[in-house]
Amino acid sequence: MELGIIGLGKMGFNMAERLRLAGHKVVGFDFNKEATAKLTATGSIGVDSLEDLVKNLAAPRAVWLMVPSGDPVDQTIAKLEPLMQKGDTFIDGGNSNYKDTQRRHAEAAAKGFEFVDCGTSGGIWGLREGYSMMVGGDKAPVERLTPIFEALAPAKDEGWGHVGPSGAGHFVKMVHNGIEYGLMEAYAEGFSIMKAKETLNLDLVQISEIWQKGSVVRSWLLDLTADALKKNPSLDGMEAYVPDSGEGRWTVFEAIDLDVSAPVITESLIRRLRSREANNFTDRMISIMRNEFGGHAIKKS
Known part of the structure; x- marks a missing residue:
């Protein structure tokens, strides 16, 4: 099966490598050209633009987003939509808020796209150990993507599952x-x-x-x-x-x-x-209160 991956940080790169080793075609894009070159060197396809990523995937396409939650997800989808066709699937494998996921699913469906959310756990160890994946979304695209999930999981029938409708995957990961x-x-x-x-x-x-x-x-x-x-x-x-x-x-x-x-x-x-608080105000407030009611010593900085 073919999969596009956007975001080739440590986790995205390791996911691509695990899929390649399982026999799947992977096309990856990242703004870091060293990351795309490394992906190509390992046997997958690293590209320098979203246009090239889409061109290298046969319809119906599946594109896995490994980008920071919030605006980066919306911006990436907005750039991809004009390049893709109805029936293509977006997979958000990052830590998005499930409410954003439900909104994106509704927006994608209205335009003829599929949208799947995949809460993904495993960090930098996923290449060796496999990833735990909590998948949300409609039944049809999840079933079509099953070979991808099976390849990424610790075993075909372990460590992943379709946990519910849109947003459920990200809710469970939360x-x-x-x-x-x-x-x-x-x-x-x-x-x-x-x-x-x-x-x-x-x-x-x-x-x-x-x-x-x-x-x-x-x-x-x-x-x-x-x-x-x-x-x-x-x-x-x-x-x-x-x-x-x-x-x-x-x-x-x-x-x-x-x-x-x-x-x-x-x-x-x-x-x-x-x-994250250096010499935090809360603790200093407690110190002065103890001094006021009991005469307890205050430690000077």
Whole structure:
């Protein structure tokens, strides 16, 4: 089967390579010409324009977008639409808001195009391990694209599925990322507590390796944590600054709208926001209040 991929970052390139190895034709475009040249060198087709990407695909075409959420998705679709034909399919494999996805699906359908949303997890390890894919959209295009999903997944019948109508794939991926926030925060807090217990002189690398086998808290995330600790046990040279992709926020907003209590995911998001504050005002406010009511000492900078 043929697939066009727009956005040849690490994940997009690895997806293209996994598809090529499975025998699929891949045509890729990126504004970074080094990325397109690398794709060509590995046996796929790297092109320098969207026009060339479309020309190198036979109808009905399928184009997978691996671009940042928001306006970049809309802009890319707007540039592609005049080049494509009715019956062609857009696949948004990025972390788009599911509400935007539902709007794009309706707009595409009105013009005769198919639109599929695919929440994609696997990061830089997807080439080797396969990708977990949560697919939303109409039944017909999803069935037609099944060989693509099977090739990208860990196995043909594992790690992917058609989870519902338009927007469902991105909604499930949003919740997936919210859960990821909570898991990461729990691991981080646990290891921080053990590091703070200096009298026991705990070896965090050893403990992470013990937990990897047989423990209730074992996971792939723990495996990655153990590998990272081996490389840098003291986390030297790193700042306590944690960005967020936006999906944790969307998960919290949805929980509020649905009257679902989600304190762990919410607090993990707040902790990420707080990590970006240098000498944050909130903590300084608490310090002066403690000083006012109890005479507690204030630590000067």
